[in-house]
Amino acid sequence: MLQSVTQHNAMQTDLAIQRCINPSCHASYEARTIRTSCDRCGDLLDIEYDWSRAAVPASLSEFEEAWSQRTNPVRFSGVWRFHELLPFVPQDQVITVGEGQTLLQQANHVAKYVGVNTNQLFLQYEGMNPSGSFKDNGMCAAVTHANMMNAKRAACASTVNTSA
Ligand SMILES: [Zn+2]
Known part of the structure; x- marks a missing residue:
């Protein structure tokens, strides 16, 4: 169906x-x-x-x-705009800061190096996430889960990026 x-x-x-x-x-x-x-x-x-x-x-x-x-933060997020694949959380409980909404950048030099046609390879620079880390994408799901479970505090083991 x-x-x-x-x-x-x-x-x-x-x-x-x-x-x-x-x-x-x-x-x-x-x-x-x-x-x-x-x-x-x-x-x-x-x-x-x-x-x-x-x-x-x-x-x-x-x-x-x-x-x-x-303009809906859930639809703006590079993670939650695929909410249909994470359907176990109501949208009004989603925590997002716009993570994953990073730009694709054309990478012709890399394309040439790896044998891909010019203008057909794009890289997504995840350092442009709000905390500067690709881990924003996963952590927004973890923090949303904590919110969904009515957690009052959250902690994580991290060397840096996850905590950011
Ligand atoms: Zn088991």
Whole structure:
């Protein structure tokens, strides 16, 4: 079943689950629960998607329509504008500072070096993120999850960029 990308306020909680990475355990938990490890074996958890349940855009024009709504901070974010793929968080709980909205820059010298046609290779400079780090992209999801779980404080182990 195809769902429109423009149905961005819809919540879909069955698209993603938390899955234990231990192959002999493989326990699963709802995405909307707070866990730092597997209850059964103590190993790490990963997010697993069931892509057959994902909303698939009917055409690329749906992305253009979403981009036309970029005065909405969720649509401006380079991460949350793909909210349909992160449907377990309501849009009004998303935390964003415009991360991931960095420019593509033409890289003809690199294109020539790697054998790609001139004017057909672009690089995205992630140092242009609000904190100067590509890690803004992942951390906005982590902070949003903390907000969604009503966390009053958040901490992270970091050498620099993640904490920024
Ligand atoms: Zn486990």
